Amino acid sequence: QSALTQPRSVSGSPGQSVTITCAGTSSDIGAYNFVSWYQQLPGKAPKVVIYAVNERPSGVPDRFSGSKSGNTASLTISGLQAEDEATYHCCSYAGSYTHYVFGGGTEVTVL
Amino acid sequence: QVLMVESGGGVVQSGGSLRLSCAAAGLGFNTYGFHWLRQAPGKGLEWVTYIHYDGSFNVYADSVKGRFTISRDTSKNMLYLQMNSLKPEDTAVYYCAGENCANKFCRKTFVYWGQGVQVTVSS
Numbered sequence: 001q002s003a004l005t006q007p008r009s010v011s012g013s014p015g016q017s018v019t020i021t022c023a024g025t026s027s028d029i030g031a032y033n034f035v036s037w038y039q040q041l042p043g044k045a046p047k048v049v050i051y052a053v054n055e056r057p058s059g060v061p062d063r064f065s066g067s068k069s070g071n072t073a074s075l076t077i078s079g080l081q082a083e084d085e086a087t088y089h090c091c092s093y094a095g096s097y098t099h100y101v102f103g104g105g106t107e108v109t110v111l
Numbered sequence: 112q113v114l115m116v117e118s119g120g121g122v123v124q125s126g127g128s129l130r131l132s133c134a135a136a137g138l139g140f141n142t143y144g145f146h147w148l149r150q151a152p153g154k155g156l157e158w159v160t161y162i163h164y165d166g167s168f169n170v171y172a173d174s175v176k177g178r179f180t181i182s183r184d185t186s187k188n189m190l191y192l193q194m195n196s197l198k199p200e201d202t203a204v205y206y207c208a209g210e211n212c213a214n215k216f217c218r219k220t221f222v223y224w225g226q227g228v229q230v231t232v233s234s
Contacts, residue, residue, distance in 0.1 A: 036220045045225060089156050099158055100158035102155050102158065104155040
C-alpha cells in the first residue's frame with residue numbers, strides 16, 4: 001500500500017481537463033513544498049512533469065499544472081491530448097527519516 | 112543530452128547478491144545527487160536510496176537498510192548499488208535517477224532517469 005493516495009484511473013476526451021489528486025499527511029505533502037509528478041508511458045522510465053508543487057521543467061507543455069492545498073496535491077492536465085495517455089505518479093519529500101513517498105499511480109485514459 | 116544507463120540486473124536466488132551500475136553522461140556529475148528507485152511488477156514507484164552530490168552521506172529506505180549499499184565513482188561518472196541478502200520482495204525494475212544540487216541546493220526532484228534494469232529474486 002502506497003503512502004500517498006491517488007485514484008487508480010481518470011479519463012477525459014481530447015480537449016477536456018482532468019485533475020489527479022494525491023492525498024498525503026502533515027508529515028509529507030503538508031510539511032514540504034517538494035511535491036513532484038512523473039509521467040510514465042508503458043514500458044518506459046518516468047519523466048518529471050511538475051516539481052516543487054507547481055514548477056514545470058523546460059520542454060513540458062504548459063497544459064500541465066500543479067497545486068497543493070493542505071495535505072493534498074493535484075495535477076491538472078488542460079486541453080487533454082492523446083499523447084498524455086500514461087500513468088502519473090505523485091511524490092513528496094517526507095523528511096530526513098522517511099525521505100520520499102510515492103502514490104500508487106493514476107492511469108490517464110484519453111477517450 | 113543527458114544519458115543514464117543502468118546495467119547489472121538479472122535473476123538471482125534468494126539470499127544472493129547483485130551489483131547494479133549506472134553510467135551518467137551529459138551532466139555535471141559533481142553537482143548531482145543520485146538515487147536508486149524501484150518498481151515492482153504492476154506496482155507504484157518506491158524510493159530506495161540516495162547518495163549526496165559530494166558523497167558526504169547516503170540514506171536508505173528501511174526495507175533495504177543493512178542489505179544495500181550505494182556508492183559513486185566521480186572519476187568514472189558511475190553510480191553503483193550493491194545488493195546483498197536479496198529477497199523475493201526485492202524483485203523489481205530498478206532505476207537510477209539524478210537530482211540537481213547546483214549551488215549546493217538540492218531540488219528534491221528526480222530530474223533524469225535511466226531506462227531501468229530488471230532484478231528478479233527467485234525463492
